[in-house]
Amino acid sequence: MSSPTSVADPLSEVRHRTPSLARSEVDYGLLTDLTGFSVKLAWVLGHGLLSRELDPGVTPHRFSTLEVISRNPGLQQTQLAAALALTRPATTLAVDFWQERGCVERRKIAGDRRLSGVYTTPHGEAELERLRRCVREADLALTADLTPEEIATLRRLLRKIHR
């Protein structure tokens, strides 16, 4: 079970810092009828829950970067940028972030000295394993009010949107 009464329920805590169509006194007009606005509210809530779960400085986006590096050893930064829709400068900074923490390293690729592949270090893998647990927990909290069938349906429909 989760921790006792001393720590507030993270879901309801983050929810109170999120706009709500249902709880609010104000009239949201057209926004109520927009799928995009509902998607945004769900995203704000999910981002808040996950940010709260992760270490300070480790944003959801930075976690995604490390996860993709881990699953694609030797990925070039240009490919990483394409996969996460980052600019190349932003990718440099993201890789710097994890490299400074000893979680990834750049290795020169033989044959073309402009290129370097990015790899997780053993310490990075250990960190990632810990972060993955936080991420799974935040994702469970996000969908806590849904049945497994509803979660599956929601994912299927969202995937039809973003593919």
Place this chain on the structure above:
Amino acid sequence: MSSPTSVADPLSEVRHRTPSLARSEVDYGLLTDLTGFSVKLAWVLGHGLLSRELDPGVTPHRFSTLEVISRNPGLQQTQLAAALALTRPATTLAVDFWQERGCVERRKIAGDRRLSGVYTTPHGEAELERLRRCVREADLALTADLTPEEIATLRRLLRKIHR
């Protein structure tokens, strides 16, 4: 019907600037199994579609502000801040933005001279009507691959998340 072949399909155009689990060569690992990541991708896509549809400078967030002001005449800025999860300084700037464009005005409230209510102007209402059409169009584009039943289901499930 929409415009002819000279203008590219906005959905596919924005999609190409969005990360994609399905189209990409890279392995997204755990991210594939996260509802939160799917929500984020859908949000990025929707935000891109809507930004593209609105005038330069008019962000989705600023549209929401104007819509809420319009539907709640005389709302105080503190209430507006609470409804949209803005800080009060951010609310001041958002109201300034629309006031500079002649779309809203602040009116002093009799009885407590600290307070002022925010109202749309006739010009603001006309602008809003035009913007609402853009917003509806972007929302239709976002859900173009879903049936009406699927859209209803998606909204119901998202609402269960953010309430």
Place this chain on the structure above:
DNA sequence: TATTGTTATACTCTATAACTATA
């Protein structure tokens, strides 16, 4: 002393452009 709203300031994130080193 508390509250509404504004101003000042700083920080993060991102985007563009310019630079380097290779090819």
Place this chain on the structure above:
DNA sequence: TATAGTTATAGAGTATAACAATA
């Protein structure tokens, strides 16, 4: 000349704190 990656710089957005006016 084109490309991978870096650095420099500027812009948008947001957050905190300090402030003014009023209660």
